[in-house]
Amino acid sequence: MTGKKKVSRRKFLIRGGIGTIGVLAVGTYLFRNPIRRKIVKVINTVETPYQGNTDNPIIWFEITKDNKVVLHSPKVEMGQGTFTSLAQMAADELEIDINQINVVHAESSSGNMDSFATGGSTSVSALWVPLRELAATMREMIRIEAASKMQEDVVTLKLSNGIVSSANKSMTYAEVATGVSEWDIPDTPELKPLSEYKYIGKPIARVDLVDKVFGAPIFGMDATMPDMLYGAVVRSSKIGAKFIGADVSKAEKMPGVVKIVVEEDFVGVVAHSMIQAENAKSQIEVQWEGQKELNTDDIKEMITVGKGTPYVIQKVGNAEEILEDGENLIVSEYWSPIGAHAQMEPCGAVAHVEKDKATIMISTQVVAITRNEIAERLNLERDKVNIIPTFLGGGFGRRLHTPNAIQAAVLSKAVERPVKCFFTRKEEFQNDTFRPPTHHILKAKLSREGKIEAMEHNVSSGDVAFGSPMMPRIAEPILGADLGAWRGGLIQYGAIPNFSAISWRVKLPFATSWWRSLGLLANTFAIESFMDELAIKAGIDPVEFRLTQIQDDEKGRRLKEVIKAVADKAGYKDRIIDGRAMGFAVSTDVNTPCAEIAEVSVLNNVIKVHNVTCAMDPGLAVNPDQVKAQCEGAIIMGLSASVFEKMEVENGELTPTIYGPYKMALMKHAPKEIDVVLLQGTDYPGAVGEPPLGPIGAAIANAVFRLTGKRLREMPLQANLDKQS
Amino acid sequence: MEISLKVNGELYPIEVDPETPLLWVIRDVLDLKGTKFGCGKAACGACTLLVDGNSVRSCSFAVKFAEGKEVTTIEGLGTKENPHPVQQAWIEEVVPQCGYCQPGFMMATVALLKNIPNPTDDDIDRNIINVCRCATYYRMRKAIHRASELSQQETDKRVENNKV
Numbered sequence A: 001m002t003g004k005k006k007v008s009r010r011k012f013l014i015r016g017g018i019g020t021i022g023v024l025a026v027g028t029y030l031f032r033n034p035i036r037r038k039i040v041k042v043i044n045t046v047e048t049p050y051q052g053n054t055d056n057p058i059i060w061f062e063i064t065k066d067n068k069v070v071l072h073s074p075k076v077e078m079g080q081g082t083f084t085s086l087a088q089m090a091a092d093e094l095e096i097d098i099n100q101i102n103v104v105h106a107e108s109s110s111g112n113m114d115s116f117a118t119g120g121s122t123s124v125s126a127l128w129v130p131l132r133e134l135a136a137t138m139r140e141m142i143r144i145e146a147a148s149k150m151q152e153d154v155v156t157l158k159l160s161n162g163i164v165s166s167a168n169k170s171m172t173y174a175e176v177a178t179g180v181s182e183w184d185i186p187d188t189p190e191l192k193p194l195s196e197y198k199y200i201g202k203p204i205a206r207v208d209l210v211d212k213v214f215g216a217p218i219f220g221m222d223a224t225m226p227d228m229l230y231g232a233v234v235r236s237s238k239i240g241a242k243f244i245g246a247d248v249s250k251a252e253k254m255p256g257v258v259k260i261v262v263e264e265d266f267v268g269v270v271a272h273s274m275i276q277a278e279n280a281k282s283q284i285e286v287q288w289e290g291q292k293e294l295n296t297d298d299i300k301e302m303i304t305v306g307k308g309t310p311y312v313i314q315k316v317g318n319a320e321e322i323l324e325d326g327e328n329l330i331v332s333e334y335w336s337p338i339g340a341h342a343q344m345e346p347c348g349a350v351a352h353v354e355k356d357k358a359t360i361m362i363s364t365q366v367v368a369i370t371r372n373e374i375a376e377r378l379n380l381e382r383d384k385v386n387i388i389p390t391f392l393g394g395g396f397g398r399r400l401h402t403p404n405a406i407q408a409a410v411l412s413k414a415v416e417r418p419v420k421c422f423f424t425r426k427e428e429f430q431n432d433t434f435r436p437p438t439h440h441i442l443k444a445k446l447s448r449e450g451k452i453e454a455m456e457h458n459v460s461s462g463d464v465a466f467g468s469p470m471m472p473r474i475a476e477p478i479l480g481a482d483l484g485a486w487r488g489g490l491i492q493y494g495a496i497p498n499f500s501a502i503s504w505r506v507k508l509p510f511a512t513s514w515w516r517s518l519g520l521l522a523n524t525f526a527i528e529s530f531m532d533e534l535a536i537k538a539g540i541d542p543v544e545f546r547l548t549q550i551q552d553d554e555k556g557r558r559l560k561e562v563i564k565a566v567a568d569k570a571g572y573k574d575r576i577i578d579g580r581a582m583g584f585a586v587s588t589d590v591n592t593p594c595a596e597i598a599e600v601s602v603l604n605n606v607i608k609v610h611n612v613t614c615a616m617d618p619g620l621a622v623n624p625d626q627v628k629a630q631c632e633g634a635i636i637m638g639l640s641a642s643v644f645e646k647m648e649v650e651n652g653e654l655t656p657t658i659y660g661p662y663k664m665a666l667m668k669h670a671p672k673e674i675d676v677v678l679l680q681g682t683d684y685p686g687a688v689g690e691p692p693l694g695p696i697g698a699a700i701a702n703a704v705f706r707l708t709g710k711r712l713r714e715m716p717l718q719a720n721l722d723k724q725s
Numbered sequence B: 001m002e003i004s005l006k007v008n009g010e011l012y013p014i015e016v017d018p019e020t021p022l023l024w025v026i027r028d029v030l031d032l033k034g035t036k037f038g039c040g041k042a043a044c045g046a047c048t049l050l051v052d053g054n055s056v057r058s059c060s061f062a063v064k065f066a067e068g069k070e071v072t073t074i075e076g077l078g079t080k081e082n083p084h085p086v087q088q089a090w091i092e093e094v095v096p097q098c099g100y101c102q103p104g105f106m107m108a109t110v111a112l113l114k115n116i117p118n119p120t121d122d123d124i125d126r127n128i129i130n131v132c133r134c135a136t137y138y139r140m141r142k143a144i145h146r147a148s149e150l151s152q153q154e155t156d157k158r159v160e161n162n163k164v
């Protein structure tokens, strides 16, 4: 056993259902930790434990008549490949073929619900032990039942591909489960050794691949309900605008309008089509108050280091003292802009509110929070609200808060029919929960031998975790610093004798929140650009330079391994060959070290990334092909964010409001080669989806310096280079 | 106004404002949800489908212009038993992540291969200009080359069969 809690025998129960034979429902797997412990655990390990809910009954598995197993996943699928990894984990312990498993989103009324979220690159690692234990327990239940049905000794039975067989008989799992009303539940069985797994660790195809290639209607925006109407809600384009009232007389007369709904906090239209709803919405005259006529420069001023509240988040030795006197002091400042999620599927929901219950179909990363907020708004018991999660057309943190679901529900209640209500793209860009802008000051002193004697990182950022419904208010005084903002902001070079990191918290006047990898992208950009500056000052090869600053413990060893692996694989050379330079950077995120080398050219002032080599150690890769896919995607998304993307604030409005003007990497900007090397430094899975986003910005900037002599200390890099030329 | 629309080989008489973007007719009237909404302003390509074999951003294309023409959506491209070469290539390269943008990219690829059966990387860069936020571009490029190969093989086979 792995030392984790065992599945309580009392908590298993079996129900029959329509179209299913056996439904294996499991109650509380892990009890809810006291909030403080939860937070402390997050701080200590930057890992999120699985936070299952306590409602009963909770369905994990169903066996269907055609001898397939349906797995109800508490984690949502937003592209990260979690469904596939979970299928592999369950199939291996259940002794079924991977094609016999069907993963679906757990509904809140009957499925298991993670009271935290899907995010933070923790889905696979959090379920690694519990899911396999549940699957193994179910397998043994089937074995025991089969033994009694077949009148054989339990130990003589073999289970494989969903079939139980003895020397001369065999039964499918479905046959075994048929008619069983009471099951014998064994103690949690031992998990198989890694070497015996058929699917775990193998690059099998995504379980949702075919649906996605044939355009199956699986996303929130594809959801429909019988007799459904369309809603549209007015949203202000101005920062700080608060709704105070609306004149709806013109809008009421627009074609197709069923009802205009004026609430205390918003106004919306319900009509017979989406277009009618949007047209009527444009005729509503809204009164707002509290708009703030801010501009980008005002925001930049607000987040300057020194303006917010400082929290020391890391302190070894006494860097502050050493860096106080100016002799031989090296100082650099870095900036990152406001970033938009720009996920392809806008936020929205289909809601049906009836007299004493509500059903919501939605792309959400926070099933439990979505449910609880709707229950509260509608004054319904939580168990009367059923959230049916759909596939997400991109998450990236955008769907960690879903007020749009409340609006759809309120509109539905008003017309007593199902209502579908989505954001327009302009609203997405202006009412996003943005990646906060950041400012960094880095200071260091080098010894004569080129070792860093002392180093300090000051990062100032808008909120990430704080202010989010996922982070209870009581967490703020306990934590002080925003753990999302400082993600990636700690100094990972433990052999430096004196180092500290200080996180400055700034509350911005617009919503800032989780964006894939949180502070990692900006913090790594700053720290790893600075490390490159120091290496150049010291006159030491940048890869060598980093290796000498790393401590000798387990963490340090894994970090050194990825650095060596990436340099080796890319054939790293710190010189310009055929007009191309290699830029190097490395980060550690959620215990996953990741190093990247970008091969870059600058022709006519245009930054072009030709190839990227990446070495990452996420521990055990449950599906190495999908881990690589995550690296490829994160590298290009990180390239996009660091080279091109930037939201501006103009006269109180966030702009631009459309793809194109919001510059992003397209096909032509994507590296022609992305070579990913996976190391396995642990025998359990770690974080995958976000860590590879860290190093790319700094890697590109470091290469650009070699090519142009220009140090780009502000993202987006292309705009910065244009400015300097 | 009544318009008769031919989608994936089937004729649909529909009662609709002729200025309605084709996308909404496809999605909300015909209930074919594979063609996606991303921006509504011809800026992302999520809504790409084929009109007489040419790629069109259907969010910004009035339904009246599709009258009398052949509209093809992702649902009409291939079947699971007999996938279109582009879909086959997408499966082989395991392209999709969230998957939302993928129908648009596949339709744009079909149109590209019709005009340029054997595209170079430059051809791909110039013609495939949709947005994928999961940034699956690396595998898409491989899949486009693979689709070109598969289409070529299919054509060769057809030529072979005709000889017999």
Ligand code: FES
Binding pocket: B036, B037, B038, B039, B040, B041, B042, B043, B044, B045, B046, B047, B048, B057, B058, B059, B060
């Ligand atoms: S939805 Fe048509 S191009 Fe974006």
Ligand code: FES
Binding pocket: A079, A344, A393, A394, B096, B097, B098, B099, B100, B101, B102, B131, B132, B133, B134, B135, B136
């Ligand atoms: S696969 Fe998610 S947007 Fe392209």
